[in-house]
Amino acid sequence: MNLKRYRVNNIKEALKFIxxxxxxxxxIVSTRQVKEGKGAFGMFGKTMLEVTASAGEKKxxxxxxxxxxxxxxxxxxxxxxxxxxxxxxxxxxxxxNSVLSVTDQxxxxxxxIQKELQGIRLTLGDLSSQSNAFDNHLVGDLKxxxxxxxxxxHILASxxxxxxxxxxxxxxxxxxxxxxxxGLEEKFSRRLVMEAQRNITEEDLENFAYVKIFLAxxxxxxxxxxxxxxxxxxxQRILALLxxxxxGKTTTVVKIASEQMLxxxxxxxxxxxxxxxxxxxEQLRAFAKLIKVPFSVVKDKAELNRLINSYEDYDSIIIxxxxxxxxxxxxxxxxxxxxxxxxxxxxxxxxxxxxxxxDMNEVTRKFGCMPIDSIIFTxxxxxxxxxxxxxxxxxxxxxxxxxxxxxxxxxDLEVASRERLVDLLLxxxxx
Ligand SMILES: Nc1nc2c(ncn2[C@@H]2O[C@H](COP(=O)(O)OP(=O)(O)OP(=O)(O)O)[C@@H](O)[C@H]2O)c(=O)[nH]1
Ligand SMILES: [Mg+2]
Numbered sequence: 001m002n003l004k005r006y007r008v009n010n011i012k013e014a015l016k017f018i019x020x021x022x023x024x025x026x027x028i029v030s031t032r033q034v035k036e037g038k039g040a041f042g043m044f045g046k047t048m049l050e051v052t053a054s055a056g057e058k059k060x061x062x063x064x065x066x067x068x069x070x071x072x073x074x075x076x077x078x079x080x081x082x083x084x085x086x087x088x089x090x091x092x093x094x095x096x097n098s099v100l101s102v103t104d105q106x107x108x109x110x111x112x113i114q115k116e117l118q119g120i121r122l123t124l125g126d127l128s129s130q131s132n133a134f135d136n137h138l139v140g141d142l143k144x145x146x147x148x149x150x151x152x153x154h155i156l157a158s159x160x161x162x163x164x165x166x167x168x169x170x171x172x173x174x175x176x177x178x179x180x181x182x183g184l185e186e187k188f189s190r191r192l193v194m195e196a197q198r199n200i201t202e203e204d205l206e207n208f209a210y211v212k213i214f215l216a217x218x219x220x221x222x223x224x225x226x227x228x229x230x231x232x233x234x235x236q237r238i239l240a241l242l243x244x245x246x247x248g249k250t251t252t253v254v255k256i257a258s259e260q261m262l263x264x265x266x267x268x269x270x271x272x273x274x275x276x277x278x279x280x281x282e283q284l285r286a287f288a289k290l291i292k293v294p295f296s297v298v299k300d301k302a303e304l305n306r307l308i309n310s311y312e313d314y315d316s317i318i319i320x321x322x323x324x325x326x327x328x329x330x331x332x333x334x335x336x337x338x339x340x341x342x343x344x345x346x347x348x349x350x351x352x353x354x355x356x357x358x359d360m361n362e363v364t365r366k367f368g369c370m371p372i373d374s375i376i377f378t379x380x381x382x383x384x385x386x387x388x389x390x391x392x393x394x395x396x397x398x399x400x401x402x403x404x405x406x407x408x409x410x411x412d413l414e415v416a417s418r419e420r421l422v423d424l425l426l427x428x429x430x431x
Contacts, residue, residue: 002055003029007036007048011171011208014051022055027181028174029054030427031208049208051174054181171211172197175426179215182425183387185357188394192218216426219390220418224399226374228415229256229316231401232346238308238317240273240339241376243350244363245323248378248404252350253320254287256402258410261291266315270295271307275334276322284320301338308344319345326366335370342371348401352379357388364396374401377416381406386424 004021008014011031018026029052036048168176172193179189196214197205204210229237239256241249253270260266270288272281274297281297288295294311298304304319311317324331339347349372351360364372375398377389393400400421406412414420423429 003052004054005050005052007034007050010049011051011174014049014053015170015174018051018053022053026053026055028052028177029181030178031174031212032427032429168193168197169205171205171208174208175212175215178427179387179425181385183357183385183391184425185387185391188391212426212428216422216428219422219425223390223393223418223421224397225416225418225421226346226399226401227417228401229260229346230415234315236312236315236317238319238345240319240321240345240347241350242321242335242339242347242367242370242372243323244325247323247350247352247355249323249350250283250320251407251409252376252378252402252404252413253284253318255404255410255413257287257293257316257318258291259413260316260318261293262410264315267313268293268316268318269311269314271304271317271319272297273304273319273321273335273338274299275324275331275338281320304338326363332366332369339370342373346373347371348374348376349398350376350378351392353377353383353386353388354379355388357391360388360392361395364392364398368396372398374399376400376402376404378404380404380424381412386421389421390425 006014006017031051034050176193257268260268400416403414
């Protein structure tokens, strides 16, 4: 991938270099402020802007494993809370056509033209196969004109979504690109920058850091979190992990159980619910034996309830389930029979960020037949972009509880935090 890094005084300067070196289709991959100069430990150096841009290819290396959880945003007091609350609410409301950007409008205008052109081309094809030499001359001219029109349409189409386009101030345009590059759906990215544009003064729009933090804090208001098991009411916390096959449910149960024991010194019990009938619980049985905690396999709700009642004096009960394809209605029905009650058990749906957005949407819709209290995203270490987490959180309005970032137990587990999530999308901490 053709990546270039620039240290500049301001974003305008960066844009000039990026366009010169990488062309107008270049994408901004990340931006951060850096100190430059001779001061002790670089402390008194000049603050510069470091912009990394690509010639438009996909970013491959994973940021998740490298970026430490950050509190940068918490400490930032640049923007007022009330304004962002209102903005976040507006953002979550269904949108009307009035907020369509120029890009949308251009696309909408192009559709009927494209259809018309297609019709003309078909008619021309018919004409040229049937007509005489004179008509053929005419057909030739028409074809030429048609070619020109198509060329113009291409130019129009290619203008949507690159550095030349929409009607946004430069700083917002860059951040819009960065969010899109990170996989945030275009319509969400666009709505965010448009809300921001409406609410940031012209003067502040010139300040890149201000605009970035404004967007970050808006996103932080939109994303909901549960703080994992810590967000549940004591004295007894009961968590069940549900989801499709192979997303990392059992590994995550093991990580959470270890954290509960090692970090919080809690008394833990493990349960495996067997609906897939393929005795997949051996992995968990072995782990339970190793860490000396009780473990049982149950097959239905009555058995599960009896077992939970018998664990009265345990602080944390963690329930693993068999992977269930969202398309296996019979197994889903069986799961719903067991996990249909809201309240006693906190149901977490486990999704891997390596899945396609469209498949994750189907999973969440189908698992929505039972109460889903939160979502756990796994395998962040295997993905280069994290927009899909936001797409999902915005679309389904479900809180996030944990993130997992690798196969190591118990290290590769994090309680989901807004700061961390926004950092993954906007690269606030700048690693
Ligand atoms: N890279 C990476 N691998 C992970 C992560 N979490 C789990 N895995 C791996 O994913 C694979 C499947 O993990 P499991 O925990 O067995 O998945 P599961 O959802 O319980 O699978 P089923 O019970 O078969 O549905 C294993 O190889 C895990 O080591 C993670 O955060 N990152
Ligand atoms: Mg499993």
